[in-house]
């Protein structure tokens with residue numbers, strides 16, 4: 001909140017403020033610590049996450065065929081940022097192993113190490129391993145940083161674009177929570193319009209428009225198509241969240257679509273922004289809490305405006321592994 005207030009109403013790009021705050025939540029869970037925003041280790045990690053997601057397609061090529069990195073066309077012509085990030089995370093895991101104390105569990109890494117140690121000592125067959133731990137930490141750090149902070153960037157951009165929605169959210173928060181305290185998770189059931197707005201932000205942005213491939217273990221008949229065993233199947237999230245047979249005017253930002261006749265939030269099965277099937281997003285519950293808390297606190301404390309009335313907002317997504325907004329500036333006016 002302080003980071004938004006120091007701009008004193010002057011225009012700024014909110015990207016790094018969101019990345020820092022959101023990433024520190026994951027760092028607390030996984031590494032047992034948060035970082036100061038200007039810490040070099042932290043800024044390097046965040047830069048590598050951003051870079052590896054932005055170039056995810058090229059980087060996948062580099063992992064499969066590392067010799068391509070020698071061609072100047074490929075970014076930096078060196079170790080892909082995806083791999084650089086993994087090495088940095090490996091250092092953090094190694095440091096944990098060196099300072100491991102069974103009596104003092106600090107975080108996710110320690111709990112994993114404890115389980116691995118126990119299973120190894122008992123001779124239990126397990127998929128847990130040192131390499132797998134680094135891969136899991138990498139996965140959680142990547143998946144938990146960029147997704148939530150990108151959604152929050154879309155949230156503010158849409159508030160600039162739809163000031164009436166912003167006003168209605170603020171009115172609901174003020175009437176339910178009041179001006180003397182910040183919103184809490186327990187307020188959520190009493191803020192249906194605000195929750196509907198968060199759902200619509202996620203649907204409209206559909207940041208993870210395609211999820212990682214799966215393959216079927218046996219032949220499947222689906223709507224007249226035969227999908228042979230072992231086919232790579234990819235869910236196209238974007239086509240589901242914009243399907244005109246499900247959503248009335250899918251290209252219009254309409255939070256009311258998530259409210260029923262009594263003004264309560266309704267579940268729409270095609271809202272699959274956290275994926276579908278058995279391997280839906282591992283961090284869904286955490287992400288929902290983060291989005292609610294960050295978004296409602298910002299709406300409670302500030303009104304967001306474009307730097308000038310004539311500013312043209314670009315709400316088209318920037319192409320990449322995650323659909324992010326193009327950089328934009330915002331003015332945060334204290335309420």
Ligand code: HEM
Pocket residue numbers: 139140143144145147148151207208211212273274275276277279280281282283284286287
């Ligand atoms: C707004 C925020 C988020 C969105 C929209 C989102 C969305 C998704 C989606 C669509 C998938 C793929 C699911 C599938 O393949 O069917 C996924 C996977 C995953 N997410 Fe999230 N996610 C978010 C936040 C988080 C957070 C905060 C964490 C951190 C704990 C996280 C951790 C993961 C992990 C580890 C996976 C891989 C799960 C697996 O492969 O089994 N996500 N997420």
